[in-house]
Amino acid sequence: MKRAITSKNMYRQLLADLIGKDSYRGVTLTYSWLANQFGHFSLGFIPTFLFFLFLKKRMADTSAALWAASVISAIWLLFETFNFLGPLLLSKRGDVKKAYVFQPAWGNIAFDTVTDLLFFWFGAFTASLCCAPTDTALMIAIVLAIGMIYPAYYWYLTKMYLQTPAYPFQFRLSQWNTEKIPDTDVAIVQRFLDNEVQGMHLFLFGPKRSGKTSLSVAIATELSIRHHAAVYTSAMKLYCMFFEQDEHATADTLWTWRRASILVIDDINPGHPIKEELISPERFLSFVDTFSSNDINRTVLKQTNVIWVLGDDDDARKLSERWKNMLHSIGVEKEKMLSLNLELAETPVF
Structure with missing residues (x-):
């Protein structure tokens, strides 16, 4: 869209x-x-x-x-x-x-x-x-x-x-500079960028200072330059947006998160050094379903290109698998789910 x-x-x-x-x-x-x-x-x-x-x-x-x-x-x-x-x-x-x-x-x-x-x-x-x-x-x-x-x-x-998306900083994809990302992950990012259908989801896992937020902003910025309607938000703000109705938007709002084609959800979980999983996929879905008796939030998430910025993924918690299963439960095809696990950067990505 x-x-x-x-x-x-x-x-x-x-x-x-x-x-x-x-x-x-x-x-x-x-x-x-x-x-x-x-x-x-x-x-x-x-x-x-x-x-x-x-x-x-x-x-x-x-x-x-x-x-x-x-x-x-x-x-x-x-x-x-x-x-x-x-x-x-x-x-x-x-x-x-x-x-x-x-x-x-x-x-x-x-x-x-x-x-x-x-x-x-x-x-x-x-x-x-x-x-x-x-x-x-x-x-x-x-x-x-x-x-x-x-x-x-x-x-x-x-x-x-x-x-309009209210990005926290100006940052283009070519500025994202770390050598700790393999060519296969570069190809995944490019696939997300070049995707021409709606409903593609990209998970970014990694500890603090691994470049998750800057990479998510960079990807969305490139799509904004291509004139896609984007929204950047933290998970906490999005939980409140689940309860809002689009008709409550002001005249100055060009589009709400439900009418965007690109949605960046930052800070869902902090990652290392915080070990706890503050928001689980199941808890996230409970917020999605609290809005009303209809499935508008599920439908929007299913049909929107979303970048999910999460914490660390590991074999024990299997976060990637659990978040993908959550999306699959609301109707997202597994072929439309991409995942990157970023390593800790030795120097800031800026």
Whole structure:
């Protein structure tokens, strides 16, 4: 299930970002993106203006304005090309390949780089028009403005998908850096990411500092960037959500956990050094069934892609088997259940 953010939702968010003081309401990801792009525009505009003041003493104003914008645009093109291709080429040579457990989404990064360049260039040629208007600068600025429409729409929408789940931190999958995960587990994560049907479940077992939470956030973040509706919650908060009804959601709620396509349930059990199993699969299911006489919570869990962040698994307690049996009892096929058992990381995964 995917839920599209409507143009009305985007308009309301844009008004909230543009009107009001962030000193008392906090800063959203969409607001940060707008501020970042204004910074890129300014880094094209201001250097062009200063370079124009230098060049106008040596040539005609119109020529100085065009040359200033062109040179500054070329400088930013070289900088961003190096900024993007440097890590990519090193990765292909194998120099930094070992640093990535999961390879970055290079296509997405390339699109972000192009977006930044458009704002740099637009700022440069806007400055050129302000300094000495020419038909050439005007045509380039118009083409750039038209070219910016889709990237601006895409990234603003993407930031809305990223801020709605309320992730505890920003973290992409390529940043998850530990060598204690075999290739088979990498393939499991990739299978979950590439899954095109609903109802896939991924169990993450491991002790404290094994990277369970960061991996769950990273996976869900990649899916949010693909415009899947995601919700991040702790188990304790979810127990309360089981009793809520969707019609009680506020107008600012784009989707509830029942309408999400990706659900991350964190901190179900703490894991080592706490040995006790605080929440058993049977106890969890009892909360699921407490809502009402219907099976809405069971149905949602069955049909949603869920990442379960649990504690340690071992042969004695057989947690993986017990949690899978619980899901199977509500109708989830065993083929849709994946499991990873992470080891203790020697250094923080950040």
